Amino acid sequence: MSEIREQLVYSEDHEWALKVEGNIVRIGITDHAQCQLGDIVFVELPEVGSDVAAGDSIGSIESVKTVSELYCPVSGKITKLNGDLESQPELVNSEPYEGGWIVEIEVEGDLEEALAKLLTAEAYRAKVD
Template identity: 50%
Template structure:
């Protein structure tokens, strides 16, 4: 079973969301997702200042198996991008919830967080897949 962090929120597209401050969240892909993808070799992320929209692609990850879209779980503006992933995309495989975070987003609509799953719901969701 994949690891799930208790106080994070999760999307059906296997992204996690950590609320880090007033109106800001950190986003990455889940342990379940990185296991499904295999060894990551490249990450394409949005630039700081880019607008992202919930459920729309905001970038991609490339593994030895395939290229997969990363879907934004929230709507807002990218205010930070993880610089480590440019040279070390495999960080997502080894540490998806800490070192492997992708972007920080300033939320346009904090109420969108209510539409995401909590850890218990996400764990049940992944068991069904």
């Protein structure tokens, strides 16, 4: 059974989001998603400063099994990338909620409203169980 953390919100596409500070949200893929993908060998990251809309592809994750798109759960501007993933993409497998985070985004508009459109831990658990 996959780990689902109560303090996070989740997208239908298996990304998680966590408010870091101000209007900044950290994004990654869920434990469930990394389990489904298998061993991750490469993460394609977007460019810092890119404007993105909720639902946009912001990169891809390549595993030994497949390549999957990474979708942004909120709209805003990419402010930071997890540069560790360039040399250690396996962090997404071993630490999906810590060292394996993917990007940080400054949310456009009302942060609470944007996060409220995502799934609670309970709703995400019901989706994947």
